[in-house]
Amino acid sequence: MRIAIVGAGAWGTALAVSVASQTRHGHGVTLWARDPQQAAAMQTERVNRLYLPGVTLPHALTITGPAHSTPAALLEQADLMVLATPMSGLRSLLAQLADCRVPLAWLSKGFEAGRSDSDGCLAHEVQSQVAPQVLAGALSGPSFAMEVARGQPTALVAASAHAVVRQALMAAFHGPTLRVYANDDLVGVEVGGAVKNVLAIATGLCDGLNLGANARAALITRGLAEMTRLGVALGARPDTFMGLSGLGDLVLTATGDLSRNRQVGLALAAGQSCAGALAGLGHVAEGVYSARTVVQRARQLGLELPIAQTVVALLDGQLQPAEAVALLMGREPGFELAQVGA
Numbered sequence: 001m002r003i004a005i006v007g008a009g010a011w012g013t014a015l016a017v018s019v020a021s022q023t024r025h026g027h028g029v030t031l032w033a034r035d036p037q038q039a040a041a042m043q044t045e046r047v048n049r050l051y052l053p054g055v056t057l058p059h060a061l062t063i064t065g066p067a068h069s070t071p072a073a074l075l076e077q078a079d080l081m082v083l084a085t086p087m088s089g090l091r092s093l094l095a096q097l098a099d100c101r102v103p104l105a106w107l108s109k110g111f112e113a114g115r116s117d118s119d120g121c122l123a124h125e126v127q128s129q130v131a132p133q134v135l136a137g138a139l140s141g142p143s144f145a146m147e148v149a150r151g152q153p154t155a156l157v158a159a160s161a162h163a164v165v166r167q168a169l170m171a172a173f174h175g176p177t178l179r180v181y182a183n184d185d186l187v188g189v190e191v192g193g194a195v196k197n198v199l200a201i202a203t204g205l206c207d208g209l210n211l212g213a214n215a216r217a218a219l220i221t222r223g224l225a226e227m228t229r230l231g232v233a234l235g236a237r238p239d240t241f242m243g244l245s246g247l248g249d250l251v252l253t254a255t256g257d258l259s260r261n262r263q264v265g266l267a268l269a270a271g272q273s274c275a276g277a278l279a280g281l282g283h284v285a286e287g288v289y290s291a292r293t294v295v296q297r298a299r300q301l302g303l304e305l306p307i308a309q310t311v312v313a314l315l316d317g318q319l320q321p322a323e324a325v326a327l328l329m330g331r332e333p334g335f336e337l338a339q340v341g342a
Contacts (some may be wrong), residue, residue, distance in 0.1 A: 001027045003172050004078035006071045006093065008033035008042065008063075010051040010283070011107050012084025014145035015173065017052075020061035021151065022175045030062040030078075032071060039065025051283075055149045072096050080168045081105070082139065086284050087112050091126050098131040103168040105139050105160070109193035110286040111293035119300065120293030122190045122234075137165040137186055139173070140193045141244040142252035144259075148178065155179045157245045159189035181244065188240030191231035196250040197261045197287030198294050198308050199223035203254035204265020205314065205321055219307065220254050226305040230294065233301040261287040274315045291315060306331060 005016050008031055016031040033039035042048055046057040057063070064074075071093060075081065080103050085093055087110040097104065106127075111120040121129070127136050137160025148154050158169035158180050166182040174180040183189055202223065206215050227250065228241040240246055253259045264285050267277035278285060291312045298305045310328055313319040319327065 001168075001172055002077055002079045003027055003029045003082065004032065004071075004074040004080070005029065005082045005084055006032045006074070007084030007089075007107075008035075008038060008048060008051070009084060009086075010048075010145035011143075011148075012082070013048045013052045013055075013057075014149040015082065015084065015107070015139075016061055017055060017057060017149045018151070018175070018178055019173060020058040027172060028062070029060070030064060030074060032069065032074060033063065033065045036065045036067045039063055039067065052145060052149055055146070070096070072099075075100055075102065078102055080172050082107065082172075086110075087123065087286060088289070090123055091130055094127055094131045094134070098134065100131070100134045103162070103165040104134050104136045105158070105165060105169055106136070107139055109140065109190075110197060110290040111194050111297070113289045113293050120296055122187070122194065124186050124190060135162045135165050136160065137162065137169070138189055138193070139169055139180075140189050140249065142248040144252070144256060146258060151177045153177055153179075155181065155244055155248070157181050157183050157189055157243065159183045159186045159245070161186055183240065183243070183245070185237045185240045187234055188231050188236030189245040191234060191236055192227060192241055192246040192249055194286075194290050195223075195227040195230060195294055195308070196246075196253050197285070198291045198311050199227070199250060199287075200253040200259050200261035201265040201268070201285075201287045201291070201311050201314075202307050204259075204262035204267075205269045205324065206265070207262075208266040208269025209321055209325065211325065216255070220250060223254070223307050224250060226307055229303055230298050230301070230305065233303055234297070260285040264288060268314055269321050271321075273317065287311075288315060 005012050016029050020029045043063045083106040087108045090108050106123050108123050141156035143154050158166045160166050170180045206219050264277045294308045295312050310324045314324050
């Protein structure tokens with residue numbers, strides 16, 4: 001299989017390394033970097049110093065960039081297209097690939113933000129607007145790029161309404177250290193991948209304030225309930241949120257030290273502003289950009305998401321960390337297992 005991965009950030013590079021290292025599969029892997037200087041440096045040095053330092057790029061991995069190719073040109077020699085871009089770049093990239101005739105998948109997690117002509121779309125909603133003929137889906141689940149690149153055991157979800165997409169993703173990426181499960185609930189997988197980033201900010205705040213393991217467990221559990229309520233209201237199946245792309249990804253992102261969104265929460269607890277936290281991070285933290293859209297879409301559906309709403313207030317500087325904790329702890333008591341759509 002010929003696999004083209006567009007986007008040489010940490011996650012796109014890690015997947016490319018994972019596949020190219022498994023030479024027994026016989027897959028050909030091309031990684032396209034948007035920055036021509038980055039592409040040239042990766043070709044010469046065989047390392048992605050900016051996003052994945054310390055990981056050697058296998059010789060079987062082909063590196064290219066704007067100086068030699070375009071994402072659309074890669075279609076001519078690909079059996080599978082994988083888009084490893086943040087949500088902010090997905091729309092324009094899909095528009096370039098609207099004529100794609102091979103299975104396509106994105107790694108993006110989040111809601112699209114910053115547009116006045118949409119309600120904050122999930123990735124599949126963006127695709128339905130700009131590339132509706134493409135057979136597409138998502139590759140998601142609990143995964144830190146560095147661990148995947150190092151060959152540490154990881155399990156992912158290939159989500160699509162189209163069996164051919166799910167099968168292509170499993171054939172491409174399933175291997176000795178990377179297990180890929182199929183799921184046809186694309187909405188549920190995408191909601192899990194988006195909302196967990198917002199909840200990880202809240203959990204980072206909790207840990208940064210030294211509130212204890214009890215508080216962390218409560219926050220993760222109640223956060224899972226919020227994620228499920230929103231997902232079901234958008235058409236997802238409740239059981240999806242008990243799987244890798246729901247509970248699994250939430251636990252990893254909320255508790256793992258490699259989580260950028262968790263690091264934002266820790267920085268907020270230390271008294272930094274949102275801008276300061278992002279500047280210190282140096283990478284994209286999707287939860288910061290998705291939080292407002294998560295709350296916005298929930299309100300449109302008549303849902304209340306107290307944790308997500310509190311994160312938005314924190315990011316906007318309307319609440320201080322201690323005030324956020326007091327607000328959540330001061331809510332009226334109620335039934336734990338309320339209806340998921342309530």
